[in-house]
Amino acid sequence: MSKRHSAKYKIDRRLGENIWGRPKSPVNKREYGPGQHGQRRKGKLSDFGQQLRAKQKLKGHYGDISEKQFYKIYQEASRMRGDTSEQLIGLLESRLDAIVYRAKFVPTIFASRQFINHGHINVNGRRVNIGSYRCKVGDVIEIREKSKQLAIVLEATGLAERDVPDYLDVDHSKLVAKYVRVPGLGDVPFAVQMEPNLVIEFYSR
Template identity: 45%
Template sequence: MARYVGPACRLCRAEHTKLFLKGERCNSPKCPINKKRPSPGKGPRERMKKMSDYGIQLREKQKLKRMYMLLEKQFKILFDKAERMKGITGENLITLLESRIDNIVYRLHFASSRSQARQLVNHGHIKVNGRRVTIPSYLVRENDVIEVHETSKKLVNIKESLKQFSRSGVSPWLELNPDEMRGKVLALPRRSDVTELADVKEHLIVELYSR
């Protein structure tokens, strides 16, 4: 499957916000957003142009899509599923994005970024309810138990990532036992639980797909 393999920081600069694609670097002074570097490939005159309504909606979709490292087809499949669910489509979309197993692995601090979490899932290092899951798009459910496979608990990357738990904890809808490298989904996330997306206006994405 095709995927973006270019510089991750370039995507953050394009969206003028942190997408948290490079783990600890995103919270360090080295982050290009902290340095207020301009968008890639744009001169001063281009940056001054006013965006159309369509352009604003498109940028919001690109921001969310890039944050979760999804391609357009993957993102649209989730949006269509969110639209069929009861409730507000935009909030349903956030819940589905957060429920992906690669995101859960990232939220539980088994990985320092979503791209690293996806790699762990692809390589069979993660189990859900005692069974290996190798599909990053797998959607977890309430009360699911997510853990690192026994043979993978010695991996240095996972041990280093878990150190973040003592500094920031986990999301309120998750619980984690860092010693056993095991977590549990207490409930599916609500929109208000995902503070990282406070600046995301998901209703603009709904408007974009409704055109």
Template identity: 40%
Template sequence: MARYTGPKVRISRRFNEPVMGENKALQKKNYPPGMHGKTKKRKVSEYATQLAEKQKAKYIYGLLERQFAKMFDKASRKKGVTGEVLLQLLEARLDNTVYRLGIAPTRRAARQLVIHKHVTVNGEIVNIPSFSLKSGDEIGVRERSKSLETISNSLSVQSAKKYAWLEWNNSEMIGKLLHIPLRSDIPENINEQLIVELYSK
């Protein structure tokens, strides 16, 4: 399936947030991209605000429109607050969890590792980035992939990052999803209520 492959900084500048990772250019040019980026801002409609929030969530988690719509539909059918359930489903994706555990430096890189069969779930190789994890699932690095420089470099840099819903054994390179994260635990700056309002129209 296709993915956004354009300039990452451009997306971050559109939302004035490091949506696709930290970048120095965002600090130097803290205004929207394009020839009218510095001009006086127009009044933004309610719909535009809601749409922008959905687009931001899509870029953060690396989903396309159809995938995101399916995820929202799934969330709306589950018990609980739809917006929170949506974020929980996004967080429980295999590619996102690989990124959270520090096995990959970005979600894009995590997606590549999964596709190329470097990741296991409960001991079995899984190459589907959208694979939905459940509480208690163990996510590991395939034995023959443990020496990959990309993985070892990422783990050494991100070892300080800890999330309440994840557990990581660095010596065995195995992580565990302890439980589905609460909304208060998810660090992403997303107003999920705006997304719910958009899809409710």
């Protein structure tokens, strides 16, 4: 098992939820946590515990972003006008690795980051190899010509387990996606309930 798969499944087990909705998630068989104490009955979480869990779940969903990077995104969201929790989701979904994953060009968010790092993605005709690159509305994201027949791409575009959200305009025959608009919480096809409002409370303490 690769490090990438190991990390992905570890996040699922730790949180006790299948946060990407993957059919192979171990949580589908074992809802308790990993380790010898994983099956102990869980007590009721405190307010702080609920906020921490919400942060871990959201951070984990986007490929376990580093705490420093995640906090910077929160700070940026808090400076923007409007609902901070909605702005937080909008900023996270504007990341290039999130868009490549949502467009079903790759099977997982972890694969998305690696795929971008290896130079397989163009944004507006120019190669971008940074997963955290912030896309703007109207940007065109495409798989480079020489990478379109990679097995990982063919596997992902054929996946039936998730749909492409309507804030992306995707043509799988050409492997091109356009970022149509910044989404809110209700637009994002999360497999489990996300609570960005609790993440805001966590950082506002």
